[in-house]
């Protein structure tokens with residue numbers, strides 16, 4: 273076991289990036305630093321794509337390049353290899369969401385089945401991830417979540433959703449590939465939670481294959497975590513859980529406001545942080561029954577998890593715990609943790625440029641705050657470029 277890594281070691285953090293690549297990243301983060309610019313570009317881009325203006329190449333060369341691996345699985349291989357060389361697993365994320373046709377859902381299912389095979393072939397700890405909205409319509413998930421009685425035709429539609437998910441999880445189980453089921457908007461999450469629980473009970477008897485996701489910006493998720501742990505103990509399965517803060521804060525608050533119900537969101541950032549860290553502690557106290565993926569770019573939370581592992585006497589490479597960041601963000605956390613021997617992965621999204629737009633917009637918004645991610649990325653890149661300038665022999 274080694275000490276808690278420093279996340280400010282920029283030499284380790286950026287060793288996979290040339291100075292040219294760092295300057296490119298810096299430019300992208302600077303552009304995202306202005307909320308006004310992000311909002312107008314988001315509106316313009318969405319409109320331009322709607323009227324079929326040929327702007328996809330601009331997106332592909334800029335924000336897509338920063339946050340995505342490519343349009344097809346094969347295009348991601350160089351990024352994938354570069355991460356693996358640095359002991360970081362890439363979790364290919366087919367970033368197509370919000371589909372509406374049955375044929376499209378089947379296509380996403382087939383792509384996910386291919387991802388399972390791909391992960392098995394290439395990864396040390398093969399893992400994949402999915403969004404239920406890739407294989408199900410938003411409206412059916414919303415109805416199931418609200419306990420609305422389904423018409424016969426809707427029952428059939430929902431059965432097809434279950435069959436698609438079942439096919440993906442069964443293949444993951446047969447191939448020993450972990451599958452993270454992402455969390456989405458609260459008004460469809462009840463259905464997603466139920467589906468994930470059924471799959472965990474079925475496939476997690478010997479180890480966690482299926483993982484559910486908890487968004488700690490919700491004020492009810494710490495209780496739900498406790499419930500899940502009790503279920504895992506009582507029904508004798510391993511709880512696989514990815515803990516994140518959550519990506520739909522504004523949308524959630526806006527909807528609650530518009531519809532006049534109490535927001536399911538925490539009252540403040542501090543309460544989200546407190547619950548995130550409390551979830552890590554609760555999991556560590558039940559680690560014999562839980563496998564964890566901590567999906568975060570928050571240095572304090574990552575440090576806390578390292579400390580908790582030390583307290584419990586777990587090796588840095590303990591196989592039931594993964595740290596995970598999104599590709600294009602927080603290399604200082606990913607690379608320094610991997611360098612210290614922790615298990616680290618990065619979500620590596622891919623898909624047609626047009627379909628990745630909702631994902632890219634979420635990333636742009638997340639990185640807008642000067643006090644948050646964007647400011648830290650820029651400071652680190654600047655200091656690494658300076659360090660390299662003063663040591664001209666190094667890359």
Ligand SMILES: Cc1cc2nc3c(=O)[nH]c(=O)nc-3n(C[C@H](O)[C@H](O)[C@H](O)COP(=O)(O)OP(=O)(O)OC[C@H]3O[C@@H](n4cnc5c(N)ncnc54)[C@H](O)[C@@H]3O)c2cc1C
Nearest residue numbers: 454455516517518519540541544567568569570596597598
């Ligand atoms: C591997 C991985 C998988 C992911 N999977 C999912 C997923 O399945 N579902 C999903 O929704 N997101 C997912 N995300 C995205 C994730 O939710 C965001 O990246 C995350 O919220 C950013 O927070 P942070 O932990 O990096 O920390 P920070 O940057 O410290 O926190 C920012 C977050 O805090 C919360 N927050 C900010 N202000 C407030 C406020 N006023 N009140 C309450 N809360 C506030 C918000 O969630 C915000 O995003 C994933 C991220 C990673 C790295």
